[in-house]
Amino acid sequence: MTTSTSITAHGITGFLGRGAALRELECLLEIAAGKTSKQAARGLGCAPSTVEKAVERIFFKLRVSNRAALIAEAFRRGLISFAAASNPTPEKQRDESQDGVFIA
Template sequence: MNAPTTITAHGLTGFLGRGAAPRELECLLAIAGGASGKEAARALGVTEDTVKKRILSLTTKLGVTRRAALVAKAFSLGLIKVAGVIAPNPEPQHQEDSDQFQGVFIA
């Protein structure tokens, strides 16, 4: 039986095998979905300290220091995406074409 390659939660999909451990990815999806550390912990059945540690580990791996930067970097690296949305990845010379695609911007 193959292990799942994605985790979907909070309206987002996270991709395993791209640098985040499964629990880190679960915490990231909760935070990116708007949950506080306490809310994420409750939803995942872990302590708030566990969520903080997993998010700290992931911020270190991705080279950022803030949660907002972590979420933005995760989107830009393709670690997470809005569930059910196939977002184009235009090549540099076609950037102006991407204006027709409206998505979610998280800063």
């Protein structure tokens, strides 16, 4: 039997087995999508305090003190990444640059 080692939400993939528990990773993906704790809790079907506690645990594990630093550090450590479907190839980025939209 195989288990999933990643979860995807909002165009972002989170990877299990890299230091975050499942609930922490779910909350991290919601936060990375720009959701508040209350919005994340609604989407995950739990209490806002559950999300806040999971976010506090991840703050401690990644040694950060705010949500922006949390997301940056999670990307840096490979805990989360953009989902393959929403990550355009360099050629596609060049094509879209004609639309007046800057893609960093």
